[in-house]
Amino acid sequence: MRVLIIEDDSETATFLVKALKESGHTADWASDGISGLELAREGAFDVLLVDRMLPELDGLSVIQTLRKEGNQTPVLVLSALGDVDDRVRGLKAGGDDYLTKPYAYAELLARVEALSRRTIPGEQTTRIAVADLVLDRLSHAVTRAGEPIALQPREYRLLEYLMKHAGQVVTRTMLLENVWDYHFDPQTNVIDVHVSRLRAKIDKAFDKPLIHTVRGAGYVIRDSE
Amino acid sequence: MTASKYSSPRATLRTTIFGLSALGVAAYLVVTAVMFAAIVWQLNRVFATDVLDSLSAEVRTLATIEESGGTDALRTTVQRLSRGSNARLYYLSGADGSKVAGNLAALPPRFAEEGSGGMFPYRFGEGPRAGERYAAGLAVALPDGGRLVVARDVEDQRQVIWWLRLLALAGFAAIALGGLGLGLVASRSVLSRVETMSEATSRIMVGELSGRLPLAGTGDEFDRLSESVNAMLARIEELMHGMKEVSDNIAHDLKTPVNRLRQRAEATLRTAKTAEELGAGLGQTIESADEIIKTFNALLLIARLEAGAIEETKTKLALAPILTDAVELYEPVAEEAGVRLFAERIADVSVDANRHLIGQAVINLIDNAIKYGRHSLQAGNGKETGSSDTQANIKVSLHQDSGRAVITVADNGPGISAKDRERAMERFVRLDKSRSLPGTGLGLSLVAAVARLHGGELRLDDNAPGLRAVLSLPV
Numbered sequence: 015m016r017v018l019i020i021e022d023d024s025e026t027a028t029f030l031v032k033a034l035k036e037s038g039h040t041a042d043w044a045s046d047g048i049s050g051l052e053l054a055r056e057g058a059f060d061v062l063l064v065d066r067m068l069p070e071l072d073g074l075s076v077i078q079t080l081r082k083e084g085n086q087t088p089v090l091v092l093s094a095l096g097d098v099d100d101r102v103r104g105l106k107a108g109g110d111d112y113l114t115k116p117y118a119y120a121e122l123l124a125r126v127e128a129l130s131r132r133t134i135p136g137e138q139t140t141r142i143a144v145a146d147l148v149l150d151r152l153s154h155a156v157t158r159a160g161e162p163i164a165l166q167p168r169e170y171r172l173l174e175y176l177m178k179h180a181g182q183v184v185t186r187t188m189l190l191e192n193v194w195d196y197h198f199d200p201q202t203n204v205i206d207v208h209v210s211r212l213r214a215k216i217d218k219a220f221d222k223p224l225i226h227t228v229r230g231a232g233y234v235i236r237d238s239e
Numbered sequence: 240m241t242a243s244k245y246s247s248p249r250a251t252l253r254t255t256i257f258g259l260s261a262l263g264v265a266a267y268l269v270v271t272a273v274m275f276a277a278i279v280w281q282l283n284r285v286f287a288t289d290v291l292d293s294l295s296a297e298v299r300t301l302a303t304i305e306e307s308g309g310t311d312a313l314r315t316t317v318q319r320l321s322r323g324s325n326a327r328l329y330y331l332s333g334a335d336g337s338k339v340a341g342n343l344a345a346l347p348p349r350f351a352e353e354g355s356g357g358m359f360p361y362r363f364g365e366g367p368r369a370g371e372r373y374a375a376g377l378a379v380a381l382p383d384g385g386r387l388v389v390a391r392d393v394e395d396q397r398q399v400i401w402w403l404r405l406l407a408l409a410g411f412a413a414i415a416l417g418g419l420g421l422g423l424v425a426s427r428s429v430l431s432r433v434e435t436m437s438e439a440t441s442r443i444m445v446g447e448l449s450g451r452l453p454l455a456g457t458g459d460e461f462d463r464l465s466e467s468v469n470a471m472l473a474r475i476e477e478l479m480h481g482m483k484e485v486s487d488n489i490a491h492d493l494k495t496p497v498n499r500l501r502q503r504a505e506a507t508l509r510t511a512k513t514a515e516e517l518g519a520g521l522g523q524t525i526e527s528a529d530e531i532i533k534t535f536n537a538l539l540l541i542a543r544l545e546a547g548a549i550e551e552t553k554t555k556l557a558l559a560p561i562l563t564d565a566v567e568l569y570e571p572v573a574e575e576a577g578v579r580l581f582a583e584r585i586a587d588v589s590v591d592a593n594r595h596l597i598g599q600a601v602i603n604l605i606d607n608a609i610k611y612g613r614h615s616l617q618a619g620n621g622k623e624t625g626s627s628d629t630q631a632n633i634k635v636s637l638h639q640d641s642g643r644a645v646i647t648v649a650d651n652g653p654g655i656s657a658k659d660r661e662r663a664m665e666r667f668v669r670l671d672k673s674r675s676l677p678g679t680g681l682g683l684s685l686v687a688a689v690a691r692l693h694g695g696e697l698r699l700d701d702n703a704p705g706l707r708a709v710l711s712l713p714v
Contacts, residue, residue, distance in 0.1 A: 097543060098595040099552055116532055118525075168567060194568055198599050199533060202606055207571040230522075 015039045015130050018059040020050030020076060021092070022068050030063065033119050034126075047071025054080055059087055060130045063122075066093035066104065074107040081108035088129035092117070098197055120231035124183040142177045145237040147216060147224055149177050158220060168193065169212050176225065176235040185232035209233055251426050260422025264415055271414075275407040279400055286396040287375070294356075294377045297389050302379065310383055314340045317387070326392040328361065328374050334384035343388065350378040350388050358393070373397050432461050436468075448476045481545065493534060500527035537681040544596070544688040553693075556592045558637055558644055559585045565601045566635050573609050578650075579632040580605065586637050588644040590712045592693050597712075600689040601635075603682040604648040604708045608633045612652030612705060643695070643711045651705035660699040686710060 017034055019041055021027040027043045034041040042059075044050035047068040054062055054076070062080075066073040077089050091109035093100060104112045111125050142149045146159045154170055156163045165173065172193050176184060186205040190196045209225065217223040225235050251257065305313040317331045321342035330341035338346075347359035356377040363372045376390030436452050443450040451472060452465035507520025566582045573580035590597075612631060633650045655663050664687045686708075687697040695712035 097540070098593070102552075114536075116528075118529075194564070196568070196598060196602070197595055199536070200568075200602055200606060202569075202572055202609065204568055204572045207575055208568075211571055 015060045015127075016058060017041045017061050017063060017126060018050070018053055019043045019063045020047065020054070020068060020073065021063065021065045022046060023065075030119075030122075033123070037123055039126075045069075047073065047076050051076045051079055054085065054087065055083070057085065057087070061126050062087050062089045063126070064089055064091055064109070066091060066095060066100075074104065074109075077108040090122075090125055090129055092122075101197060118230075120183070120228075121185050121187060124185045124188060124232060127182045128179055128184070128188065142174070142180070144177055144180045144224055144235055145222065147177070147235075149174060158216060163215055165212075165215060168208070169215070172208060172212055173216065173235075176233065179235075181234065181236045183228050183231050183234045188232070251423060251430060254426040254429060256429055257422045257426035260418055260425065264418030264422075267414060267418070268411055271407075272411065275403075279403060279407075282396075282400055282403070286393065286400075290375045290391050290393060290396075291377075294375070294389055294391060298377055298379055298387070301387060301389065305381060305387075310381070310385070313381075313387070317341055328376065328388075328390035328392060330386075330388040330390075332386045336386075339385065341388070343390065346386065346388060347376065350376065350386070359390075361390075363392075436461075436465065443472065448472075448479055478545075489538065493531060496527055496531050496534070500524055500531065503527060534681065537685060541681060541685050541688045544685075544692045552593045553591050554594065555589055556594050556597065557587070557589045558597070558646065559587055561594070561598050561601055562635055562637055562646065565598065565605055568602070569605045569609065573605075573633065576609055577631060578609055578612070579630060580609070580635070581632070582635045584636045584638060586639055588637060588639045588714060590644045590693070590714055592712060596689045596692070600686040600710060601646060601648070603686050604646075604710065605633065605635065607682050608648050608650040608652075608706070608708070612650030639714065640711075642714055644714050646710040646712070647707060648710075649702045649705060649707040651702065654701055654704060654706040655699060657701070663699060664697060683708075 015038075017039055019027050019030050019034075021030070021043065022045050024045065027045065031041040031043055042053060044053050048070040050064070050068070051071060053059075062077075064073040064076055068076070071079075073091065073093070077091070080087070080089075088110045089108065091104040091107075091112045092115060093104065093112065094115045101112045101114075110129055113122060113125060140151045142151070148157050149170075150156075151174065156165055156170065156173060172189065175189065175193050186203070187199065189205050189209075190200070209227075213223075213225045217225055224237070225233060228234055301313060301316065304316050308316075314331060317329045317340040320327060321329050321340065328341070328343050330343040330346055331339045332346060333339045344362055347361070349357065349359065356375075358373055358375050360371050361374050363370055372392055372394040374390040375393045376388050378386060378388045380386055432455070439450055439452045451469045454462050454465050456462070503520060503523045507517060507524065511517040511520050562585055563582055566580055570580050612633060631651060633648065636647045636649075638645050638647075664683045683697070683699075690697045690710055690712065693712050695710065698709045698711070700707040700709060
């Protein structure tokens, strides 16, 4: 995956370039809005990481310009402004996701990977399968090895989100935002308990666990260890 | 000193009130001056016409007498008339120019010419009571070369007009002086009020934040202004006080975790020999950093809420789903903690509010109830809680009460003693029992800030046993 980082702080940018490379991606860096816009126009990127406050041209204007020109590259907005309003403004400008500084790298990586997957066709499929676990998005029926599994509505949505991002790490914050629509960090790890409940229904009766905990990051649903 | 700026004479003359009174006086003077001038002019005209008419009538009569009776008849008539009223003056001269009859001592110099007439001064009386008066007269030339002057004393009329003029001038002067004087006094009094206000603000500006503008107690416009300024000052003081408190608390409460972070990093650097030990040490360091970030985020949010800048994000919001969602989110956590969390009596109430903030407030209340209600209950009982009486539970409910939506989160834990309840809502206050638990100490103050921002309030009540947090919002 090719990532473009538009960020004026060179230390942050250097860290991100290095870390993304270690995670198996390639990353380019632009240090101001204008050069970032020019690089992004070349269109060879899978995801853009855009800081809101940039010299020359601010981040939201960069995104707005790209969207006006028909460029649909997924954008993750990075900002020190973390209010719900700021977030709404970032998404309105055409950002696909919003991450508040300071952030954990694992969080950023999970979101970048989730964004890049967004453009892959087939997201709208009605039937998602991971190994022998099958989720039917029309009937909301979930089966594993052909056996029906009864889920609460919220458990269903949690599983659906995990399966939509099968093979990708999904952080607790992403779950809280996308499954519950809460945009803040609760002090208790409420998500863990929900996931372990879901796990009990999906994995307990079967030999091969599908939902895995990724230490320091979140969860992933996948076929293999 | 700034005070002198207001007490100087120039400042007094430059006030709006003085300017207005000066303008008023000037306008009044112009109008009355025109009026007086018109009156005097009219009076003069009436007097003059009057006198001239009677003079020419008399001159005609005397001319008739002279025509019929000759110069002698005229002389006797003039002599007779001269003895009459003091106001009627005559002078008759012969062909040689010498006086023949009349009560005027001499021919007024200008009357020597043909057909002349007008105002002239004449000597009157004798001795010490003698004086000069004015008269108006007409002169006619007689056929024998003599000259007749008929005049009327007009001194009284002159006096009337003179007095009138004097009166007008005196009145003008009085009005001008009085008006300007009053203007000055008013100006001074306004200035002195402004001066005291300005002194008070100067004192406040240099740091005496508890200072207020003085009230005269008259309830006038200055008092009203002072009152609203004082209300503003009170709010500013409150905010400044809050800021100071926050910065003190930040200094105190953030230094501790920052210091902990530092110590962990130092310890790792000093003692870690293997890569694993290093990794563990760094992990701990990151945890400490996250803790600090959380505290900062909560603080920033509270600060923003207290600045009150979210008005545009309010929407008509049904509260029931917010509560059931929050209960649903926390129910598993509560169950794992051995607490029964349930929603009961959820009414259908809507408020004008920001969905995210209300959601976060409700979640903070539930989070608190699980954390402190349960924890202290166990600590208090020490042992397993067997009977159903001591089953920890948290009840979330919503009802409408006299125009307010009332959200209640009630637990049956140990509660908070009455004296600590107010304090528990303050920033960073962590009551002794909770110090060992994770948390920023900002949860309840955030809820309180959310409540205030929406025009509502957070109250902590005794649930006997337990704590009942009541968040009420205007519908």
